[in-house]
Amino acid sequence: MTTNAPRPEVLRYTAFSSDPAGGNPAGVVLDATALDDSDMLAIAADLGYSESAFLTAPPEGLVPRQEGRAYSIRYFSPKAEVPFCGHATVATAVALAERTGPGKLVFATRAGTVPVEVTEEGGTLRATLTSVEPHLEEIVHSDLAEALAALGWPAADLDPAFPPRVAFAGARHLVLGAATRARLADLAYDFARLEALMHRLDLTTVQLVWRESATVFHVRDPFPVGGVVEDPATGAAAAAFGAYARELGLVPEDAALTLRQGEDLGRPGELTVTLRAGDPRVRVSGTGARIG
Structure with missing residues (x-):
């Protein structure tokens, strides 16, 4: 300029x-x-x-x-x-x-x-x-172990129903399932260590998920590569998670999912993720408002 x-x-x-x-x-x-x-x-x-x-x-x-x-x-x-x-x-x-x-x-x-x-x-x-067309990738054991170490999560705190994967729907996100809501709420991680791993794996956020019901999920997204500790509501990660949940059979091919995010930060938000059978793309919707 x-x-x-x-x-x-x-x-x-x-x-x-x-x-x-x-x-x-x-x-x-x-x-x-x-x-x-x-x-x-x-x-x-x-x-x-x-x-x-x-x-x-x-x-x-x-x-x-x-x-x-x-x-x-x-x-x-x-x-x-x-x-x-x-x-x-x-x-x-x-x-x-x-x-x-x-x-x-x-x-x-x-x-x-x-x-x-x-x-x-x-x-x-x-x-x-x-979204653009999504896809999933496996994560090698050593990289998963490093992510858990940076987060301070014992492997036993993972929900076995949510296999760790890197999910893409416009950006790359590591998806990890928390076994309990308390585990999700307790987020205090090693910023520099997680940032280094995310740069090496070309990750935008880590999508941490806890399942409340068949269609309702609570999520949090550490974002050290962006220079902030946590993203309060993450549409790209929501799209990636929708693709992840569908491909792994965690939800039906036709589904409307509710993702609740930001509650632990005092900025509650709600993301709606819509999946359509026969269409690999994921739809993410929400409201918005001007600030100030």
Whole structure:
């Protein structure tokens, strides 16, 4: 950004809650045309949120181009760019819908094309993103042991019904199942040790999960590679978890799952994960609200 260029407006929205004090806050820049990478990283670091989103014109060929509803979008944590961020996508979609009305949007991300639909019910906007095609990977025993050591979790604290896997639906997340709600609530980990492992494995977060019922899960996401201890509500990890749960037969191929996140941080949020038989992609939806 040149020294004479005006600083773009930086909006603040929360995602996966209609209460500005809940969910996961994100910075949103609706016109980042004048910004370079260092500018975007500086804005994200200044805000201190887990991620901020920056919009520019869409690439040629992205559809639909009509009505100005398609964009290129980039996501920056306070430390680095990430390929995809669900909560910042939801926050951005809500911000756009407040200005141009509900409807369909398309975002070109580093991970691929992500359609989003925003609807309005009773004055509340809800955004639903559709992930890129997901996949799972095994994790080798030594890497799992290192993750557990960094978390301070004995292996006996894992739920055997949730085999550890790396799940991808736009970004890579290590999924670990907690045997009890108390285990999930007690999160005090070695920041530097987990960060080093996550960089080596190219992980965005670690998705820690406890199952309350057939369709309700409580989740937490350490995010040291982004420069924050924990992400309060994580749409990319929710999409990855939906793919994980379906592929391992933990839920039906057609399912609507509720993920509750942020309660242990005092920022409760709710993510809805929808799975459709015959469609490998995962849909993640939630509300949003402007902060301040």
